[in-house]
Amino acid sequence: MTENRPDLRVLVERLGGLAERRLAFDPSTEAARTRAVQLRDHAVGHLRVRAASLDAPLLILLLGPTGAGKSSLFNALAGRAASRTGVLRPTTRTAIVLAHPDDLETLRAGALAGLGSDQLESVADPSLPSGVALVDAPDVDSIEHANRELADRLVEAADLCVFVTTATRYADRVPWTVLGRVRERGLPIVVVVNRLPPAGDDRVVVLDDVRRLFGDAGFGAELEVTGIAEGALDPDNDALDAVSVGPIRVRIDALRGDAAGRRALAAEALAGSVAGVGPLVSRVADDVAHEQIDVAALRRTVATDHERELAALRADLARGTFLRDEALRHWQRYVGADDVTRLFSRGIGAIRGAIASVFRPSTAPVVEVREATTDDLVAVVRQHAAEAARRTATAWADEPRVGAAIGERGDLWGVSPGFDDRLRTRLEGWIASIGEDIAATGEGKRKLARGASIGVNALGVGVMLATFIHTAGLTGTEVGVAAATAFLNQKLLGALFGEAAMVELISRARARLDAALEATFAEERERFEALVPATDDLDGLALELRAVADEIRTVSPGSVAIEASIEPATPPLTVDRPDR
Known part of the structure; x- marks a missing residue:
């Protein structure tokens, strides 16, 4: 900022970065994408280029409808027949740029970059002073869409617009579409009315009406309008008469010799272009804000679906009903269910005393039970994770942003x-973490564990099963393999570790399993979340775009800072600034 004025170059750089970020977020609708591309192209392709090269040649763009004399004016300013004129309509199908050879090279790499030879014909004239280039645009009322697109592209690149019309066609509707873009972009403009009555009231009436129409369209009251009389022609050069275009030519020649004046006009045009893009920035910010709401809803859907299925999975695990009876019977036989049942009525102390006789020296079915339980656990987790994915995919399938x-x-x-x-x-x-926990918990009961010949692996299976099957009020009379196994398993673990230690072991194992399942569901959820931006990123982008739009509203000619203030050596071309 300089003296509380926005630094235009800094503002343009910020805008270009935001425009690129916005497009990277993949707009969800075609209309939003069109606006995002338009903003990016204007901010990066024109504003950033122009802000970095205010000393580049000025582009003076001649616009007008078919037959208005635009190419004739171009030839008059060129001093020779540089652009074709004639009765074939539209006369101008490609743009023609006339400039010093060095300027052409600069423009081709800058403001006119990206335009092919089928769109832009270059006319190099070494005799011309450098600093100003003239562009004869395609006729604005062309029925060819490509011509209208090219004219709009040139409006984006120009520093000054010279609009050419006639005394009988200035109110035609079609050219006003392009003029509306000139006004929105804030491009300085001069109006040339060709084929006027040579003098008298009729001439005054036409010029006054032209000013009125432009004023009604949002162009200011100080609009400069130049009139050229009917028949003021130079047939040798297919041009308008040199005397009639004298005031315009004098001012263009003055700009060619005035680097400071060119820079001032370029800065003014850049300020107008920045100011003109403000409404588009606001619309793009609104697009981003709406997408943030939509994305938040999509993220809520995926979170809700996966949380619901994770809760259902927890319920299944707590009931233990997902475990197959075969694995539970293996474990029930191993712990010697018949002998243990007879000991329950004698209390925990008796169980501890008899534990060595209860556990037979036969090998515990650790591998079989652990693998079977793992298989069952994988199957039930997969079932719920798949259902969460199916629910989310079904809900998202019809959403424009993610449906494809x-x-x-x-x-x-x-x-x-x-x-x-x-x-x-x-x-x-x-x-493995269960085994480590058992080893730490049973440190003081090492003698008991050795006497029982159980081992950490077998006890680990007991704790693993206890996380899924537990008594919860059951008695030995409950029917079912799961209930019976749970009853025996808990009694034995309590006998070995004590009731409090057993509860802590099982609780810690259950918490670690829950954390593992949460991580698994989070991975599955992330597949969907990766398809949409983070809501915080969208919200932040919308806020930044609105902040830039607010700053753009403070931009007007003379209100911006670009290095130091610029004082032209000669008065710059008198132009009007459109009201915004």
Whole structure:
């Protein structure tokens, strides 16, 4: 900031960065994408280029409808037949740029970059002073869409617009579409009315009416309007008469010899261009804000679906009903269910005393029970994770922002590739942590454990099963393998570790398993979340765009800072600034 004035170059750089970020967030609708592309192209392709090269040649753009004499004016300013004129309509199908050879090279690499030879014809004239380039644009009323697009592209790049019309066609509707873009962009403009009555009231009436129409369209009351009389022609050069265009030519020649004046006009045009893009910045900010709301809703959907299925999974695990009877029977036989049942009535102390006789020296079915339990656990987790994915994919399928991705990626309708392997790795880590916890908890009962010949691995299976099957008020009379196994398992663990230690062991194991399952569901959820931006990022971008839009509203000619103030050596071309 300089003396509380916005630094235009800093503002342009910020705007360009925001425009690129906005487009990177993949706008969700075609209309929003069109606005985002327009903002990016204008901010990066024109504003940033022009702000970095205020000493580049000025682009003076001649616009007008077919037959208005635009190319004839171009030839008059060029001093020769540089642009074709004639009765074939539209006369000008490609843009023609006339400049010193060095200026042409600069413009081709800067303001006119990206325009091919089929769009832009270059006319190099070494005799011309450098600093100003004239561009004869395609006729603005051309029925060819490409011509209208090219004219609009040139409006983006120009520093000054010279609009050419006639005494009978100035109110035609079609050219006002392009003039509206000139006004929105804040481009300085001069109006040339060709084929006027040579003198008298009729001439005054036409010029006054032209000023009125431009004023009604949002151009200011100080609009400069130049009139050229009917028949003021130079047939040798297919041009307007040199005397009639004298005032315009004198001012352009003055700019060619006045570097400071050119720089001042370029800065003024840049300020107008920045100010003109303000409404578009606000609309893009609104687009981003609306998308933030939509994305937040999408993220809530995926979070809700996965949280619901994780809660259902927890309920299944708490009931233990997902475990197959075969594995539970293995464990029930191992702990010697018949002998242990007879001891329960004698109390925990008796169980501790008889524990060595209860556990037979036969090998515990650790591997069989652990693998079967892991298989059952993987199956039930996969079932709930797949259901969460199916629910989310179904809800997202009709959403414009993500519907295409859902349709193209079949993996989003179920668990992710490699799901089982990743889950098994997590469960192996969980089972290993149970063994480590048992070793630490049973440090003072080492003698008891050795006497029972049980071992950490077997006890680990007991704790693992206890996280899923537990008595919760059951008695030995309850029917079912799970209930019976739970009853025996808890009694034995309590006998070995004590009731409080057993509860802590099981509680810690259950908490670690829950953390592992939460991590698994988070991974599955992230597949969907990766398809949409973070809501905080969108919210932050919308706020930054609105802040820039507010700053742009303070921009007007003379209100901006670009290095130091610029004082032209000669008065710059008198132009009007459109009201905004």
